[in-house]
Amino acid sequence: VSGWADVPAGSGFDVDRLPYGVAELGGRRRVVVRIGTAGLDLAAAAENGLFADVDAAILSGPSLDALLAAGPERWASIRARLRDLVTDRSVRDRLRGHPVDALRLVLPWTVGDYVDFYSSEHHAANVGRMFRPDAEPLLPNWKHLPIGYHGRAGTVVVSGTDVVRPCGQHKPADGEAPMYGPSARLDIEAEVGFIAGAPSTLGERLSTSDLRAHVFGVVLVNDWSARDIQAWEYVPLGPFLAKSFATSVSAWVTPLAALDAARVDGPAQDPPVLDYLSEAEPRGLDLTLEVRWNGTTVARPPYAPMYWSPGQQLAHLTVNGARLRTGDLYASGTVSGPERDQRGSFLELCWAGTEPVTLDDGATRTFLEDGDEVTIGATAPGLGGGRICLGEVTGRVLPARP
Amino acid sequence: VSGWADVPAGSGFDVDRLPYGVAELGGRRRVVVRIGTAGLDLAAAAENGLFADVDAAILSGPSLDALLAAGPERWASIRARLRDLVTDRSVRDRLRGHPVDALRLVLPWTVGDYVDFYSSEHHAANVGRMFRPDAEPLLPNWKHLPIGYHGRAGTVVVSGTDVVRPCGQHKPADGEAPMYGPSARLDIEAEVGFIAGAPSTLGERLSTSDLRAHVFGVVLVNDWSARDIQAWEYVPLGPFLAKSFATSVSAWVTPLAALDAARVDGPAQDPPVLDYLSEAEPRGLDLTLEVRWNGTTVARPPYAPMYWSPGQQLAHLTVNGARLRTGDLYASGTVSGPERDQRGSFLELCWAGTEPVTLDDGATRTFLEDGDEVTIGATAPGLGGGRICLGEVTGRVLPARP
Numbered sequence: 140v141s142g143w144a145d146v147p148a149g150s151g152f153d154v155d156r157l158p159y160g161v162a163e164l165g166g167r168r169r170v171v172v173r174i175g176t177a178g179l180d181l182a183a184a185a186e187n188g189l190f191a192d193v194d195a196a197i198l199s200g201p202s203l204d205a206l207l208a209a210g211p212e213r214w215a216s217i218r219a220r221l222r223d224l225v226t227d228r229s230v231r232d233r234l235r236g237h238p239v240d241a242l243r244l245v246l247p248w249t250v251g252d253y254v255d256f257y258s259s260e261h262h263a264a265n266v267g268r269m270f271r272p273d274a275e276p277l278l279p280n281w282k283h284l285p286i287g288y289h290g291r292a293g294t295v296v297v298s299g300t301d302v303v304r305p306c307g308q309h310k311p312a313d314g315e316a317p318m319y320g321p322s323a324r325l326d327i328e329a330e331v332g333f334i335a336g337a338p339s340t341l342g343e344r345l346s347t348s349d350l351r352a353h354v355f356g357v358v359l360v361n362d363w364s365a366r367d368i369q370a371w372e373y374v375p376l377g378p379f380l381a382k383s384f385a386t387s388v389s390a391w392v393t394p395l396a397a398l399d400a401a402r403v404d405g406p407a408q409d410p411p412v413l414d415y416l417s418e419a420e421p422r423g424l425d426l427t428l429e430v431r432w433n434g435t436t437v438a439r440p441p442y443a444p445m446y447w448s449p450g451q452q453l454a455h456l457t458v459n460g461a462r463l464r465t466g467d468l469y470a471s472g473t474v475s476g477p478e479r480d481q482r483g484s485f486l487e488l489c490w491a492g493t494e495p496v497t498l499d500d501g502a503t504r505t506f507l508e509d510g511d512e513v514t515i516g517a518t519a520p521g522l523g524g525g526r527i528c529l530g531e532v533t534g535r536v537l538p539a540r541p
Numbered sequence: 542v543s544g545w546a547d548v549p550a551g552s553g554f555d556v557d558r559l560p561y562g563v564a565e566l567g568g569r570r571r572v573v574v575r576i577g578t579a580g581l582d583l584a585a586a587a588e589n590g591l592f593a594d595v596d597a598a599i600l601s602g603p604s605l606d607a608l609l610a611a612g613p614e615r616w617a618s619i620r621a622r623l624r625d626l627v628t629d630r631s632v633r634d635r636l637r638g639h640p641v642d643a644l645r646l647v648l649p650w651t652v653g654d655y656v657d658f659y660s661s662e663h664h665a666a667n668v669g670r671m672f673r674p675d676a677e678p679l680l681p682n683w684k685h686l687p688i689g690y691h692g693r694a695g696t697v698v699v700s701g702t703d704v705v706r707p708c709g710q711h712k713p714a715d716g717e718a719p720m721y722g723p724s725a726r727l728d729i730e731a732e733v734g735f736i737a738g739a740p741s742t743l744g745e746r747l748s749t750s751d752l753r754a755h756v757f758g759v760v761l762v763n764d765w766s767a768r769d770i771q772a773w774e775y776v777p778l779g780p781f782l783a784k785s786f787a788t789s790v791s792a793w794v795t796p797l798a799a800l801d802a803a804r805v806d807g808p809a810q811d812p813p814v815l816d817y818l819s820e821a822e823p824r825g826l827d828l829t830l831e832v833r834w835n836g837t838t839v840a841r842p843p844y845a846p847m848y849w850s851p852g853q854q855l856a857h858l859t860v861n862g863a864r865l866r867t868g869d870l871y872a873s874g875t876v877s878g879p880e881r882d883q884r885g886s887f888l889e890l891c892w893a894g895t896e897p898v899t900l901d902d903g904a905t906r907t908f909l910e911d912g913d914e915v916t917i918g919a920t921a922p923g924l925g926g927g928r929i930c931l932g933e934v935t936g937r938v939l940p941a942r943p
Contacts, residue, residue, distance in 0.1 A: 252695045257778060278776055283719050284710055288778040289691040289785070293654045293866045294743065303744045305861035308686050308815065317685050319815045341696065341787070342705045342942060368861070374680055376659060376690040377779020383691070384861040385743070413710065413721045459707035459770070459786040460942070464695045540744060540862070 154222050155400075156527040158391035159356070161202055161247040164237065168201035168245060173391055173530075174225050177236035187233050189224055190217070203248040203392065207336040207355050208465040214336065214355060218396060244390035246297040248334065251466040253295055253386065254456055255330070255362060256287040258447035260406075262475035265487045270370075282410060285447035285455050287469070290362070291383035295468065298390045298532040302363055304509065304539040305384040309367035321539035322365035324492070325507040328473040329428050329440055329483035329515045330360040332388060333395075333449050335467035342460040347418035347450035353463060354449065356394045359428070359515050359532040360470045361387040366486055366506070388468070391530025401425045401519040403443050412451070415458055422448035424519065426529070428474055430483065431514045435498040440474040440483040442517075509538040556624050557802075558929040560793035561758070563604055563649040566639065570603035570647060575793055575932075576627050579638035589635050591626055592619070605650040605794065609738040609757050610867040616738065616757060620796060646792035648699040650736065653866040655697060655788065656858055657732070657764060657874060658689040660849035662808075664877035667889040672772075684812060687849035687857050689871070692764070693785035697870065700792045700934040704765055706911060706941040707786040711769035723941035724767035726894070727909040730875040731830050731842055731885035731917045732762040734790060735797075735851050737869040744862040749820035749852035755865060756851065758796045761830070761917050761934040762872045763789040768888055768908070790870070793932025803827045803921040805845050814853070817860055824850035826921065828931070830876055832885065833916040837900040842876040842885040844919070911940040 154174065162171045162178055171178040185195035194217050197205045206217070224230055257263055260277070263286075267276035280286065296302075304325055310317040336355030339345055345353060362382060369381030405423035426442035447455075452469055474483040482488045485506055489495055492505040507513070514533040518526040556576065564573045564580055573580040587597035596619050599607045608619070626632055659665055662679070665688075669678035682688065698704075706727055712719040738757030741747055747755060764784060771783030807825035828844035849857075854871055876885040884890040887908055891897055894907040909915070916935040920928040 252693050254781075280712075280719070280773055280776065284774060286774070286778055286781075288781050289693055291654050291691055291863055292694070293869065294863050296743070303862050306746070307861050310682075316812065317682070317815070319817060341698070344708070344942075365861070371682055372686060372688070373777070373779075374682065375775070375779070376688055377775075377777070379656075379688075379690050380858070380861040380863070383858075383863040410718065413719070415721060456782070456785075459709050459767070459782040460705050461693055461696050461782070461785040467695065540746070 154225055155521040155523050156393060156397045157218060157221055158393045158530055159203055159247065160244050160391045162242040162244050170198050170203060172221055173239060176239050178239045178242045180235045180237065183235045189230060189233065190220060204466060207248055207334065210337045211352050214394065218394060244297060247390065247392055249466045250292040250295045250468050251464040253290040253292040254287050254469040255290045255472060256285050256447065256452050256470065257472040258285050258445050259473055259475045260446045261477050262473040262483065262487065265475060269491045285452050288377045290386060294383055295386045295388055298387055300387060300534060301537045302385045302534045303537045305365050306539055307365065307368040307380050308371055310371045317371055322367055324366035325536060326364045326366050326485045327513050328362035328364055329430050330362055330470040330472060330474060331426060331442055332358045332360040332468050332470040334358065334392060335463045336465060338465050339457060339463040341462040344460065345453055345457040347454045350450040350453055351395060353453065354395050356392040357398065357529065358392055359389040359517055359529055361513065361515055361532050361534060362470065387532050387534045389530035389532040393529050397527060398424055398519055400522045405448050406444055406446055415454055416451050418448060418450050422450055426517045426519045428483065428515060428517045432504060433498055433512055437496055438480050438482050438488060440481050441476045442474050444476055445471060445474065507536050509536055511536045556627055557923040557925050558795060558799045559620060559623055560795045560932055561605055561649065562646050562793045564644040564646050572600050572605060574623055575641060578641050580641045580644045582637045585637045591632065591635065592622060606868060609650055609736065612739045613754050616796065620798060646699060649792065649794055651868045652694040652697045652870050653868040655692040655694040656689050656871040657692045658687050658849065658854050658872065659874040660687050660847050661875055661877045662848040663879050664875040664885065664889065667877060671893045687854050690779045692788060696785055697788045697790055700789055702789060702936060703939045704787045704936045705939045707767050708941055709767065709770040709782050710773055712773045719773055724769055726768035727938060728766045728768050728887045729915050730764035730766055731832050732764055732872040732875060733828060733844055734760045734762040734870050734872040736760065736794060737865045738867060740867050741859060741865040743864040746862065747855055747859040749856045752852040752855055753797060755855065756797050758794040759800065759931065760794055761791040761919055761931055763915060763917055763934050763936060764872065789934050789936045791932035791934040795931050799929060800826055800921055802924045807850050808846055808848055817856055818853050820850060820852050824852055828919045828921045830885065830917060830919045834906060835900055835914055839898055840882050840884050840890055842883045843878045844876050846878055847873060847876065909938050911938055913938050
């Protein structure tokens with residue numbers, strides 16, 4: 140592969156981004172970094188003496204775990220070194236690039252705990268309007284704390300993994316008793332996920348300003364959701380089997396540092412938040428997501444209006460002394476904007492099944508059918524102008540098992 | 542240490558039980574098995590040639606993880622070999638025992654996902670009566686499925702670990718806005734936990750009869766709970782920070798096989814459960830828990846009346862295709878019986894703070910005060926008559942950090 144070091148700024152995958160992944164190369168799992176259409180084998184680069192010894196050890200393992208644990212100073216120095224390497228014509232020949240389309244990418248890190256928040260006001264209000272039409276759309280606690288819950292870490296899967304339609308209990312609105320069978324209301328949630336690198340200790344509280352010190356990077360997340368199972372099971376302890384069958388994440392992890400140019404002010408917060416949730420502006424990120432259903436773009440949810448920021452989510456989830464471990468993942472919750480074509484779930488987009496969408500091939504949809512494929516992408520302002528792409532997360536629905 | 546091989550049947554720690562733990566011995570973490578008041582160093586026994594090669598490798602690691610992954614046939618053969626070893630006078634001298642009181646026990650396995658169920662009808666009904674006094678105590682879904690949710694695996698701690706009083710948001714009943722501060726309603730939940738050994742694959746559904754093939758053993762669990770934080774945060778996605786600061790587990794893992802004599806019929810289930818939750822009797826376990834508050838026994842919750850069994854919980858949590866990983870932990874939910882002195886949480890025992898208990902030293906309590914210590918133990922019928930003890934789980938409350 141040649142030419143990957145000349146990727147122009149603003150092309151989406153230039154030196155401003157440099158996301159990390161893990162690929163199976165020659166029967167081994169190797170840390171790779173993406174530049175343009177090439178995946179650079181960092182273990183090979185390290186073997187060629189292009190990194191200092193410590194950095195080489197961090198980059199030569201079978202996953203990103205050692206890099207995550209290395210902490211913010213090492214993240215910055217390795218990133219700076221990578222920028223030098225891929226722009227230095229004198230070392231370029233010593234780097235080994237593989238076409239990204241041919242890479243077999245795997246889940247790049249060991250997921251610790253997985254927390255899912257619920258931080259889009261538009262999403263929470265839409266859900267409230269659908270399920271509690273006679274009440275205030277937002278519950279009384281919603282603007283005081285970032286509502287969240289723990290999901291299943293063991294079923295976080297990498298982009299491209301097929302998702303089997305889940306079975307479970309659901310209770311028809313006109314039924315006396317619940318029924319067992321495949322979910323008939325299979326949905327997506329387009330989210331942004333944050334991967335913890337440096338851990339905290341049990342009893343320690345992190346502040347909103349600790350984000351850069353503890354969060355390594357960002358993935359896109361599809362939090363697949365079975366709405367019929369969820370509606371029946373979720374009282375009083377929250378969603379469980381409706382979510383735990385699969386959560387897909389992008390194979391490429393974008394370093395948080397690559398989003399420095401995407402920092403924007405967050406929306407005003409009224410009522411004022413408690414001290415431990417206060418955060419200096421800019422606390423938001425100007426990402427624009429894109430949801431494609433069988434190739435048709437059905438929504439472009441904006442992340443910037445998210446009510447609760449990743450810094451606030453970090454402070455909240457550790458305010459009780461819960462420790463953060465290397466590899467913990469927390470996701471934003473469904474990203475939905477104020478417009479219909481900005482909704483990040485099909486529940487909202489098709490308003491609980493009452494407003495179908497028409498795809499480019501003429502087919503109509505309300506929830507997912509077997510064989511459907513959903514891809515979520517995102518862009519953000521790049522440091523050198525233009526926009527960078529975040530790694531896509533894609534998945535296809537397989538029929539329920541008999 | 543001598544005499545540990547002559548522990549009489551029925552003494553609580555005889556050859557019918559043989560629980561596993563992990564201790565720091567000579568600077569290394571070693572798998573140990575308890576017999577009487579001695580912890581037997583299994584790595585040393587393996588080095589002395591007392592196990593077959595494969596078994597030696599499984600037992601010589603720094604945790605129980607390899608044993609958990611080894612699967613039910615290996616669990617049975619190692620357990621049979623251990624019974625032979627500790628009762629065979631000719632090999633006894635070659636075993637190395639350490640007094641259990643001097644052992645520094647650590648969390649013995651790597652916790653995968655942690656699921657907490659809610660399977661005591663008496664507990665769920667008590668909570669319903671306190672919080673929804675004008676409604677049916679049980680919600681409509683409760684008798685159709687074992688309600689559960691994911692907890693935080695990264696804050697599962699071993700018995701003996703101090704628990705710092707958590708801070709967070711709570712909203713006084715007469716207040717307009719939430720306040721921040723230490724929890725004033727810190728509580729316990731006495732539970733029984735089940736540790737998954739053999740994994741399942743993504744998309745696979747386990748049945749209620751798969752319990753012995755997939756669950757290695759049992760720990761006692763204290764699911765510490767901050768009731769004021771919980772009451773404010775839990776709608777609509779369930780408990781989060783109210784639980785995630787700490788969950789204590791016993792250091793000794795009792796093999797499921799040691800509870801064969803504890804099998805009893807479960808309570809009748811009406812309405813009938815869906816097919817995937819049906820289970821041949823006996824599906825219950827005749828354990829009696831004991832909760833000691835600063836040394837005073839305040840409750841003896843019976844496990845036998847639990848509505849949902851561990852087999853049903855296993856089938857439910859995988860019915861959507863969620864995979865089980867080696868090390869996953871699922872807990873029963875608070876074990877409460879019909880009588881006041883059978884309640885496994887202080888919320889119930891002191892009826893939301895309105896009915897204090899008096900401890901042996903004359904002090905009264907409703908919720909936990911700083912410095913309080915809670916110990917949960919349990920006994921079960923042993924295979925050879927008498928009762929076996931399950932490993933206790935204990936913890937002390939430290940003041941909130943400033």
